Amino acid sequence: MILTTLRSGEIAKIVAIEGGQGLRQKLLLRGVSEGSIVRMVSSNRGPVVLEINGSTIAIGRGMAKRIIVQK
Amino acid sequence: MTKRSGLEKNNDLYFIYFLILGLATLAFGITDLIVTITGSEYSIGVLNIPNDGFRGGWGGLIILFAGIFYLSGLKDLYEIHQLAKVVMGSILIWIIAGTDIFAMITESIPGGEDGGWFNTAQGFLGTYAPPYAPAIFLLPFSLVVIFCIHKYYKKI
Amino acid sequence: MKILLMGHPNVGKSVFFNRLTAANIIESNYPGTTVDYTKGYMRLEGKDIEIIDVPGTFSLEPKDKAEEVAVRMLHESKGSKVMCVIDASKVERGLYLALEIIEQGFSVVIALNMWDVAIDKNIDIDAKKLEQILGIPVVPTVGISGEGIFALVSRLKDATPVKVEDIVERTEGIKHKANTPDERWALIEGISKKIVTFGEYQHTLKDAIGDFTVKPATGIPFAIAVLYGFWSIFGSFAGFFTDGFLVKIFDEHWLPWLQAVFPGGLGNWFYALIVDVGHLENGVLAASDNCFESFGALSSGLFVPVGVVLPAIFIFYLMLALLEDIGYMPRLAVLIDTVLHKIGLHGYAIVPSVLALGCNVPAVGATRILETKKQRFMMMTLLAVFIPCGAQIGIMQDVIPGSIGFVMLYLMAGYFIFGYILNKVIPGRIPEILMDVPPYQKPMSRNISRKVWMRTSGFLKVAVPLVIFGSLLVNVLYLAGTIDWLGNILAPMFEGWFGVPRETAGPLVAAFLRKDLAVAQLSAIEMTKYQMISAVVLVSIYFPCIATFAMMLREGGKTFLGSLAVLLVVVFTWGGLLHLLWKLMGVA
Numbered sequence: 001m002i003l004t005t006l007r008s009g010e011i012a013k014i015v016a017i018e019g020g021q022g023l024r025q026k027l028l029l030r031g032v033s034e035g036s037i038v039r040m041v042s043s044n045r046g047p048v049v050l051e052i053n054g055s056t057i058a059i060g061r062g063m064a065k066r067i068i069v070q071k
Numbered sequence: 072m073t074k075r076s077g078l079e080k081n082n083d084l085y086f087i088y089f090l091i092l093g094l095a096t097l098a099f100g101i102t103d104l105i106v107t108i109t110g111s112e113y114s115i116g117v118l119n120i121p122n123d124g125f126r127g128g129w130g131g132l133i134i135l136f137a138g139i140f141y142l143s144g145l146k147d148l149y150e151i152h153q154l155a156k157v158v159m160g161s162i163l164i165w166i167i168a169g170t171d172i173f174a175m176i177t178e179s180i181p182g183g184e185d186g187g188w189f190n191t192a193q194g195f196l197g198t199y200a201p202p203y204a205p206a207i208f209l210l211p212f213s214l215v216v217i218f219c220i221h222k223y224y225k226k227i
Numbered sequence: 228m229k230i231l232l233m234g235h236p237n238v239g240k241s242v243f244f245n246r247l248t249a250a251n252i253i254e255s256n257y258p259g260t261t262v263d264y265t266k267g268y269m270r271l272e273g274k275d276i277e278i279i280d281v282p283g284t285f286s287l288e289p290k291d292k293a294e295e296v297a298v299r300m301l302h303e304s305k306g307s308k309v310m311c312v313i314d315a316s317k318v319e320r321g322l323y324l325a326l327e328i329i330e331q332g333f334s335v336v337i338a339l340n341m342w343d344v345a346i347d348k349n350i351d352i353d354a355k356k357l358e359q360i361l362g363i364p365v366v367p368t369v370g371i372s373g374e375g376i377f378a379l380v381s382r383l384k385d386a387t388p389v390k391v392e393d394i395v396e397r398t399e400g401i402k403h404k405a406n407t408p409d410e411r412w413a414l415i416e417g418i419s420k421k422i423v424t425f426g427e428y429q430h431t432l433k434d435a436i437g438d439f440t441v442k443p444a445t446g447i448p449f450a451i452a453v454l455y456g457f458w459s460i461f462g463s464f465a466g467f468f469t470d471g472f473l474v475k476i477f478d479e480h481w482l483p484w485l486q487a488v489f490p491g492g493l494g495n496w497f498y499a500l501i502v503d504v505g506h507l508e509n510g511v512l513a514a515s516d517n518c519f520e521s522f523g524a525l526s527s528g529l530f531v532p533v534g535v536v537l538p539a540i541f542i543f544y545l546m547l548a549l550l551e552d553i554g555y556m557p558r559l560a561v562l563i564d565t566v567l568h569k570i571g572l573h574g575y576a577i578v579p580s581v582l583a584l585g586c587n588v589p590a591v592g593a594t595r596i597l598e599t600k601k602q603r604f605m606m607m608t609l610l611a612v613f614i615p616c617g618a619q620i621g622i623m624q625d626v627i628p629g630s631i632g633f634v635m636l637y638l639m640a641g642y643f644i645f646g647y648i649l650n651k652v653i654p655g656r657i658p659e660i661l662m663d664v665p666p667y668q669k670p671m672s673r674n675i676s677r678k679v680w681m682r683t684s685g686f687l688k689v690a691v692p693l694v695i696f697g698s699l700l701v702n703v704l705y706l707a708g709t710i711d712w713l714g715n716i717l718a719p720m721f722e723g724w725f726g727v728p729r730e731t732a733g734p735l736v737a738a739f740l741r742k743d744l745a746v747a748q749l750s751a752i753e754m755t756k757y758q759m760i761s762a763v764v765l766v767s768i769y770f771p772c773i774a775t776f777a778m779m780l781r782e783g784g785k786t787f788l789g790s791l792a793v794l795l796v797v798v799f800t801w802g803g804l805l806h807l808l809w810k811l812m813g814v815a
């Protein structure tokens with residue numbers, strides 16, 4: 001499923017980042033990588049806010065839609 | 072996930088306390104907004120509801136939010152995210168009451184346009200006389216949340 | 228030998244730098260304030276060694292202007308040692324930058340900073356093992372308390388260049404080299420599997436509030452309250468000093484004293500320049516009784532920056548520094564992103580926008596944190612045109628206390644409407660927001676006092692000379708009749724199009740030097756409340772002050788001409804529209 005469909009508080013694992021090298025690199029440098037466990041903080045409106053390994057990060061919705069997760 | 076917290080005991084007591092505080096806060100917020108929208112002057116006894124756009128309008132809205140924060144957080148207070156909502160309700164009240172008190176202090180000290188450098192003792196004390204805005208009355212009751220935080224971490 | 232201090236933004240590099248050198252620099256919680264690099268000297272084994280605080284960068288493939296500077300500085304410093312500061316709770320991404328620097332042949336020591344935060348989050352890192360794998364010194368540190376910094380410095384001598392191939396070999400289980408980003412990440416994953424374990428982590432109250440303040444449903448009400456508190460304290464504090472004491476000092480003591488002791492007296496041209504131009508009362512020249520109307524370089528020229536603006540600027544920067552240090556600004560950025568994205572900016576834009584409410588000059592500098600040329604151009608133009616600076620707001624509170632809310636709203640509406648139009652008209656990419664939301668932390672009084680002092684003194688250095696020079700210039704132009712001449716020539720435009728008196732020409736000339744001075748001068752012109760609002764709006768959106776002008780030229784280069792074109796269009800449409808509005812309301 002797509003990251004943006006996760007509801008607040010739900011936990012999932014990132015399985016793929018669909019996008020070019022540029023996008024992948026950008027996300028990896030912020031700690032968003034395949035295999036990470038994420039907890040959704042805010043997904044209703046505006047940018048998606050995630051918690052990964054205890055750190056919080058905000059990601060624009062367009063980018064977040066390219067991230068595939070599995071519950 | 073939830074760690075056992077010092078708030079688990081007497082949970083009902085906290086529930087009732089924040090239910091009453093929440094409802095009172097909510098009521099103050101709504102009154103404040105109504106008074107501001109209708110533009111009427113509203114003062115009974117020691118209570119004065121502000122009716123200007125800033126303190127009555129925005130301030131009233133924030134008091135209303137504080138009430139909603141209290142009511143949405145009061146259940147299962149021993150859970151940190153619930154407690155956080157109640158704490159935020161109190162923070163909102165601290166902001167409104169704090170800025171009101173700060174405004175009083177800054178008004179009370181200078182002597183005013185025609186007076187001397189500093190206010191007279193009488194004028195100084197007069198600034199602090201009632202009536203007060205609702206947030207000032209809510210302030211002492213909102214401080215209970217500090218006790219709850221200590222209790223949560225079992226420091227009391 | 229030189230030492231470069233490198234790392235991601237917000238890993239506490241600046242705190243580190245201060246510990247090592249005791250120099251004055253700004254350290255804050257949102258990306259971008261260390262764009263200007265800072266240099267200092269550290270005493271090591273009896274020698275003074277140059278140490279440079281390089282702007283924060285995520286990698287050596289730069290994404291914005293600050294990162295470009297960082298990469299350039301690294302390449303200019305072959306043979307230097309690099310102190311790579313890594314956030315211990317985010318080791319993996321920090322290692323990427325470290326690997327890249329190692330690959331370039333530099334001698335590197337690694338500081339695993341914010342070690343205490345990592346412990347709080349139950350993240351266990353085997354620093355010894357990391358040191359063994361990398362073959363370079365690795366030291367856990369806590370910048371805020373200074374823990375580990377001595378150990379780090381003493382290990383500098385152990386830093387020698389290492390080969391990435393050797394690191395690959397020591398990591399074991401990695402079969403390939405590490406030349407491409409993907410290979411590098413694979414290597415890092417291999418390393419981190421050996422050294423990092425994430426334990427179970429319980430949210431604390433701070434974390435829970437951190438979450439709620441970034442979620443729109445709970446965060447927006449909270450943001451409203453924060454802004455309410457900001458504005459209320461701003462007003463009370465500035466009023467306390469300005470209306471409570473400074474007006475009295477200047478009007479009842481300073482001005483009468485000047486009038487009494489300064490040679491010349493009313494009517495003398497030199498006296499008019501320095502002390503008081505006076506005003507006509509029943510055809511007779513009379514002395515001014517307040518510093519708003521006297522216009523002299525030593526009366527109005529000092530009263531405006533020191534009497535009115537200084538308290539406003541000080542409290543503004545104090546509260547901004549508090550919000551930055553606590554870690555609230557990134558949350559505000561996330562909350563406002565939805566709106567700003569619609570006009571082609573993103574949440575970060577809140578940082579230059581809020582800074583501009585203090586002073587437009589550093590705000591134009593802060594646009595560097597935006598990624599694309601389009602965004603930087605838009606941001607620069609919008610803030611120079613639509614955001615009144617703290618100096619101006621301070622004066623407005625004194626001159627038009629009742630209408631300030633309307634003026635701010637009208638300017639804000641312009642910000643969004645012209646932002647929307649610019650976004651549609653200008654070609655270019657608008658990248659989405661991607662930013663760290665740091666945990667809340669206790670503000671450090673040292674940090675805050677340093678930041679407030681730097682910003683406030685920076686303001687005084689620019690403002691006082693400019694206001695004094697501005698009042699002199701405008702007075703000279705008055706005496707020479709230039710202002711009247713300008714006013715008469717431009718009268719059709721002023722009176723017909725903008726609906727303000729032709730005397731507004733004078734303040735508008737002053738506005739180019741200082742906007743606060745201009746608003747103060749407006750207060751001496753006789754006009755209706757609505758004309759006054761129009762005039763204040765005109766002063767705001769008309770040319771940015773000269774200091775902002777210079778900064779825009781430096782930052783924007785050629786795009787500056789574009790900003791000027793936008794500005795002209797805005798002045799005519801937005802200024803004229805207000806006149807039209809008054810006509811429709813039947814008040815003009």
